[in-house]
Amino acid sequence: MLLIPCPWCGPRDEAEFTYGGQAHVPYPRDPAALTDEEWARYLFFRDNPKGPHAERWCHTISCRRWFNVVRDTATNEVLAAYRIGEAGPVIS
């Protein structure tokens, strides 16, 4: 079970949250100009690192805010949590 530090509510049980996939995937500037392959890449292709991964979580049961978490996919250690719009940490 993860203990996720919500930027508003503090550390809470993983069961209170909803997972939202990889963070910082920008919406295409001009979606209509994309080829089918480029559109499919935007929709379906995500990083799959072994190590730090920036991802979105929503504190569904409480403040209902979306925010970002950097989690190590190998150890499940939560390295950082920050609000939408805030700059993410530099993790080497």
Add this chain to the structure above:
Amino acid sequence: MTADTEQPLAPVSPLVRYAGRFAAVTRASGGAVRLAELPLLAQLSVRLDAKGPAAEAVRFALGLALPVEPDTVAFSDELAALWLGPDEWLVVGRPGSAAGLEERLRAAVAGEHAAVTDVSGQRTTVLVGGARARDLLAHGCPLDLHPRAFGPGRCAQTTLARAGVLLAGRDEHRPGYWLLTRSSFAGYVADWLLDAATEYVADATSIT
């Protein structure tokens, strides 16, 4: 049509049938666990920008500032304002005061980007008091409820036995918690509380 069907419907709280069993647990535990429904409290959902003029207007209308620190409660003599999110609060008042409160708040925020909604029927409130209140809730709540982390003036939306609840610490003079649960979950939460309380009751057969 009989005469009584023409009467306006009186509001019925979701846990009205549990009053006897709550009282029995309170008695049988010698007050170590106090359970009681606080039925039909006025509850208003207030949504606005905490930094905007609407927040000021609400403060003047209620004589109570909406708390901006996450998971805290602000009290006045008549009201409690519970933080639910950075732009969302639950204002709780005495039974029957919802319509007047809604009117006052709506007038205060008129013209601003804000929403005031009477949600009194959405949740009911259970008072969980007594010396073992914290132990009782700890059986099913993942939060650290130690007074150091969750004392008077704190609130949190969390889970109790997997049901979403809104938990608030009462003030210093009356230790314990208010447990606000959705009306549709209230029966389940009440059954769970009664079951969890058997541990603190000398003779469990006296409460079933």
